[in-house]
Amino acid sequence: MELTCPHCSTRGISAIKKWFAGKAFPLSCSNCGKLSSVSGVLLSAVTGIFYFVFLAAAWFSLSFQSWLPIVLSITLYIVTKFILVWYAPLIPTSETEVRKIWFGTIVFIILILLIGYYFDKH
Numbered sequence: 001m002e003l004t005c006p007h008c009s010t011r012g013i014s015a016i017k018k019w020f021a022g023k024a025f026p027l028s029c030s031n032c033g034k035l036s037s038v039s040g041v042l043l044s045a046v047t048g049i050f051y052f053v054f055l056a057a058a059w060f061s062l063s064f065q066s067w068l069p070i071v072l073s074i075t076l077y078i079v080t081k082f083i084l085v086w087y088a089p090l091i092p093t094s095e096t097e098v099r100k101i102w103f104g105t106i107v108f109i110i111l112i113l114l115i116g117y118y119f120d121k122h
């Protein structure tokens with residue numbers, strides 16, 4: 001099964017790959033080679049919420065010396081994301097956009113580490 005590319009309007013995008021797509025992991029069209037990603041404010045909101053779920057899970061895992069909270073949060077994230085991705089429409093994107101997303105994510109992780117370091121020392 002192939003999905004319609006938002007750039008060239010031909011069926012050049014693998015439906016299976018859509019399950020693994022996100023703003024940081026765009027899909028490339030087999031006909032025109034351009035990138036598209038999964039749209040949706042909801043999808044971004046879920047990713048945002050899960051940043052905090054992962055942090056909480058990491059804290060619980062460390063506190064209780066168990067991998068269970070981390071494993072559960074990752075499973076929940078994968079299931080939620082797959083359901084949302086399936087219904088989200090494809091939107092055109094570019095390499096510049098993808099680089100911006102990665103930059104934002106890296107900045108966010110560094111911030112979290114700095115905050116964690118600050119609270120650890122105070």
Ligand SMILES: [Zn+2]
Pocket residue numbers: 005006007008009010012029030031032033034
């Ligand atoms: Zn295309």
